[in-house]
Amino acid sequence: MTINIKKAEEKAGIHLQKHGLDPANAPKMRVGICLDVSGSMSDEYHEGHVQEALGHLMGLASHIDESQKMDVFLFHNHAMQCRHPINRNNAESYVDREIIHGGHSLWGGTEYSPVIHKAYEHYFPEMTHLHTRDALSGHHEKHGGFLSGLFHKHSHDQVQAPASIPQPTSDPVLMLFLTDGECSDESHTIRALEAGKNLPLFWAFVGIGHHSRLLREFAEESDAEFVNLPHIRVDDDALFSAVISSKLANWLKQF
Numbered sequence: 113m114t115i116n117i118k119k120a121e122e123k124a125g126i127h128l129q130k131h132g133l134d135p136a137n138a139p140k141m142r143v144g145i146c147l148d149v150s151g152s153m154s155d156e157y158h159e160g161h162v163q164e165a166l167g168h169l170m171g172l173a174s175h176i177d178e179s180q181k182m183d184v185f186l187f188h189n190h191a192m193q194c195r196h197p198i199n200r201n202n203a204e205s206y207v208d209r210e211i212i213h214g215g216h217s218l219w220g221g222t223e224y225s226p227v228i229h230k231a232y233e234h235y236f237p238e239m240t241h242l243h244t245r246d247a248l249s250g251h252h253e254k255h256g257g258f259l260s261g262l263f264h265k266h267s268h269d270q271v272q273a274p275a276s277i278p279q280p281t282s283d284p285v286l287m288l289f290l291t292d293g294e295c296s297d298e299s300h301t302i303r304a305l306e307a308g309k310n311l312p313l314f315w316a317f318v319g320i321g322h323h324s325r326l327l328r329e330f331a332e333e334s335d336a337e338f339v340n341l342p343h344i345r346v347d348d349d350a351l352f353s354a355v356i357s358s359k360l361a362n363w364l365k366q367f
Contacts, residue, residue: 115163115164115166115167115170115203115204116167117167117170117171117174117200117203119171119348120167120168120169120170120171120172120174120348121170121171121174121175122171123168123171123348123349123352124171124172124174124175124348124352124356125175126352127349127352127353127356128175128356128361130356131356131357131358131360131361132361132365133361133364133365135175138175138176138364139176139284139364139365139366139367140176140177140178140283140367141176141177141178141283141284141285141286141367142177142178142183142235142282142283142284142285142286143172143173143176143177143181143182143183143285143286143287143288144182144183144184144185144231144234144235144285144286144287144288145166145169145182145183145184145185145287145288145289145290146185146186146187146227146228146231146287146288146289146290146291147162147184147185147186147187147211147290148187148188148222148290148291148292148293148320149186149187149188149211149216149218149219149220150187150188150219150220150221150222150291150292150293151188151219151220151221152222152292152293153219153292154218154219156292156320156344157207157211157212158212160207161343161344161345162207162211162290162344163205163206163207163208164345165290165344165346165351166182166184166198166203166206166207167203168347168348168351168352169182169288169351169355170182170198170199170200170203171348171352172352172355172356174200176286176364178283179197179199180199180200181197181198181199182197182198182199182288183197183234184197184198184206184210184211185227185230185231185234186211186216186218186227187222187223187224187226187227187230188217188218188219188220188221188222188223189220189221189222189223189226190217190220190223190226191226191227191229191230192216192217192230193230193234194210194211194214194216195210195214196210198210221296222291222293222294222295222296223295223296223297223300223301224291224295224297224300224301224304225245225295225297225300225301225303225304226245228301228304228305228308229242229243229244229245229248229304231285231287231313232304232308232311235282235285235313236282236311237282238282239311241307242304242307242308245300245304248303248304248307249303252303282312283312284312284313284314284367285311285312285313285314286313286314286316286360286364287313287314287315287316288316288318288355289315289316289317289318289327290318290320290344291317291318291319291320291324292319292320292321292322292344293322294322294324294325294326295326298326301326302326302330305330305334305336306330309334309335313335314335314336314337314360314363314364315330315331315334315335315336315337316336316337316339316355316357316360317331317336317337317338317339318338318339318340318341318354318355319338319339319340319341320341320343320344321340321341321342321343322340323340324338335359335363337355337357337359337360339354339355339357340354341354
């Protein structure tokens with residue numbers, strides 16, 4: 113499938129302008145994408161729809177990623193990272209080459225927390241307490257309670273993280289997240305997302321054909337966005353209208 117990244121970049125630029133961002137001077141950061149590779153998504157990969165969506169989203173990454181690429185993470189019950197990020201030069205047949213035939217375990221169930229931790233490990237290597245479920249649980253037990261009060265609680269009511277936690281020194285990150293189903297690890301996912309709320313990271317969650325209560329609630333109370341698409345087979349205008357939201361634009365304007 114031929115991908116016209118230049119056209120997608122132009123469309124993304126138009127949508128950035130609608131929110132008061134100059135595409136030529138958009139803030140530079142790192143961009144990644146978490147892709148659901150659970151069994152229910154198999155047809156979307158084999159029929160080329162995920163490949164097309166990646167091509168569209170490369171148009172956005174071209175404006176704001178400092179290297180004009182997207183790191184690609186995969187998840188079902190486990191999390192993986194593709195060996196090569198997607199960029200202009202390797203975008204053609206990326207899904208077939210790097211995902212379907214990339215030597216990965218695919219088409220399992222749906223758990224969000226492993227890939228959230230995988231992203232933390234990649235972008236914030238110094239924040240070791242966020243890199244795995246076990247590391248976070250151990251840190252929580254050691255420092256007792258600062259992760260309590262998950263959801264439905266105002267930030268000024270939450271106990272602050274202890275000073276022993278290192279502060280992130282990495283560049284800001286825009287993390288796209290595409291999934292077509294609810295997760296089976298809700299408590300681990302809540303804990304993982306809450307633990308990273310103070311990082312310079314924006315989660316742009318895209319629910320494909322479903323309205324995720326969990327992701328929607330998290331987005332309502334944090335620097336994150338949740339949007340719903342009826343299916344992944346949408347054109348670049350529809351995709352950018354959903355993903356490039358006022359909330360994302362306001363976050364980008366901080367940098």
